[in-house]
Amino acid sequence: MQTKNRAAELDARGIGKTYGDFHALDDVSLTIGRGEFLTLLGPSGSGKTTFLMILAGFVNATSGSLTKDGTDITHLPAEKRAFGMVFQGYALFPHMSVEKNIAFPLQVQGRNAQDIKKKVDNIVDRVGLREHATKRPADLSGGQQQRVALARALVFEPSVLLLDEPFSALDKNLRGSMQEEVRRLHQETGTTFVFVTHDQSEALALSTRVAIFNKGKLQQVDTPKAVYEHPANRFVAEFLGDINIFDLKDTKLSGALAECRFEDRVIRASNAAGSPTNHFAIRPEHMVLSSAEPADRNALAADIEDVTYLGAATRFALKTPGGKGLTLEMPTRETGPDFARGKRVWASWAPDQGFFL
Ligand SMILES: Nc1ncnc2c1ncn2[C@@H]1O[C@H](COP(=O)(O)OP(=O)(O)OP(=O)(O)O)[C@@H](O)[C@H]1O
Ligand SMILES: [Mg+2]
Structure with a gap:
């Protein structure tokens, strides 16, 4: 050869x-x-x-x-x-x-x-x-x-x-x-x-x-x-897979973080997210679910509308109080009965996850 x-x-x-x-x-x-x-x-x-x-x-x-x-x-x-x-x-x-x-x-x-x-x-x-x-x-x-x-x-x-x-x-x-x-x-x-x-x-x-x-x-x-x-x-x-895209308001820099608003929540992004714009994107697998509001993370309250078992991963269709649909994917072993259809949960991510478009 x-x-x-x-x-x-x-x-x-x-x-x-x-x-x-x-x-x-x-x-x-x-x-x-x-x-x-x-x-x-x-x-x-x-x-x-x-x-x-x-x-x-x-x-x-x-x-x-x-x-x-x-x-x-x-x-x-x-x-x-x-x-x-x-x-x-x-x-x-x-x-x-x-x-x-x-x-x-x-x-x-x-x-x-x-x-x-x-x-x-x-x-x-x-x-x-x-x-x-x-x-x-x-x-x-x-x-x-x-x-x-x-x-x-x-x-x-x-x-x-x-x-x-x-x-x-x-x-x-x-x-x-x-x-x-x-x-x-x-x-x-x-x-x-x-x-x-x-x-x-x-x-x-x-x-x-x-x-x-x-x-x-x-x-x-x-x-x-x-x-x-x-x-x-x-x-x-x-094109490269499912993604959640948020239309933001009031994007501004606050120290090393970009700060913006989505619905009634403040969202923070580190400079790993790129130059701030009014459109923020995050992949389904970069968010996690919790029952309680997490500290030090970006978090949106949401209701679980649908749960799809995919084997190693489970996919959740969520809706925020403002009506925004979200897709979130987690390892199945990290899910449980608290994350069933109809439950109110928190979808959260760290400030260095996601990126501005
Ligand atoms: N000989 C041709 N005459 C006219 N139009 C053509 C010709 N060959 C390709 N096209 C057009 O050029 C565009 C690009 O075609 P191409 O075959 O490169 O696409 P592709 O990305 O390979 O798509 P696919 O994933 O379907 O194979 C298409 O709109 C196609 O209809
Ligand atoms: Mg082709």
């Missing part, structure tokens, strides 16, 4: 793509580092596949430029880029065995038979297909077929691997094990991975950085922790 220094760096500058007067991509600039696992995340139609196809060379950008390791490849045809690709539909050759499917790209490159055998054997073991090597794709499960597609994309040791929603057809458990597999293959090969998904948790779990798209525009690119805990805007905050 390849050495880590074969991984490429890609640099997209001001990429735009229009279809008629529709902007599928608008001024996207993004550097994808050598050996990075970068995920393109966004809702359906946000431009993820279009951007990946421009990286691959299958779609021409209307504007902007693309370099690989500093060399301009904006107009280089796809076959000369020689990036590995894995798509949602595996596109395996139905009449060929697993081994022959995987060997195919090497044969196209005209490698000698011994070299091909060695490389195919190596990758077949790596993706756990040894006992299925002589089967045809139709005799494999969906997950096994996806492994063949991964192996075929990695066998020629590409400097970049592009993956477009490769697991969207798989069930949840299989998806989880394929995610681990891809992560392991990324670590072992050191190749630059660009991965497309519209699944937030998949993006957060796999990536070194996440690039979030909406309506053809890049919204934010940063580590999973940073985009989740410090979203650049309301779209990113809401």
Whole structure:
């Protein structure tokens, strides 16, 4: 398998793509580092596949430029880029065995038979297909077929691997094990991975950085922790999972804390929450429930409207006296009979939790 220094760096500058007067991509600039696992995340139609196809060379950008390791490849045809690709539909050759499917790209490159055998054997073991090597794709499960597609994309040791929603057809458990597999293959090969998904948790779990798209525009690119805990805007905050957003009044600084009002309560936020604005956001799992009003925390009285058992966690739908709906999630082991539907409780959080939008 390849050495880590074969991984490429890609640099997209001001990429735009229009279809008629529709902007599928608008001024996207993004550097994808050598050996990075970068995920393109966004809702359906946000431009993820279009951007990946421009990286691959299958779609021409209307504007902007693309370099690989500093060399301009904006107009280089796809076959000369020689990036590995894995798509949602595996596109395996139905009449060929697993081994022959995987060997195919090497044969196209005209490698000698011994070299091909060695490389195919190596990758077949790596993706756990040894006992299925002589089967045809139709005799494999969906997950096994996806492994063949991964192996075929990695066998020629590409400097970049592009993956477009490769697991969207798989069930949840299989998806989880394929995610681990891809992560392991990324670590072992050191190749630059660009991965497309519209699944937030998949993006957060796999990536070194996440690039979030909406309506053809890049919204934010940063580590999973940073985009989740410090979203650049309301779209990113809401797209990355449930969030409570409060419209505040009278926001002002009071010493090291920002102080503001929500309904009849004073809310304090440390500078970890960012520059004060009139919109404050907090994730459901960053608040806790209590029966008594807690000291030294931001706390809102609320009535429990609904309780959903999720296994390890329990989710509460709450309503404040002013009519604001809240979502709160707590480890199930910390809940109890005091937190049942209809009870009056306190939802609270520390001043260094949450952030201004
Ligand atoms: N060949 C085309 N002609 C016209 N419009 C196109 C073409 N290809 C893509 N589009 C439009 O560009 C936008 C972005 O499409 P794209 O396939 O990149 O979205 P996506 O983020 O990959 O979505 P999904 O999650 O559904 O796969 C969409 O509105 C799509 O309809
Ligand atoms: Mg797509």
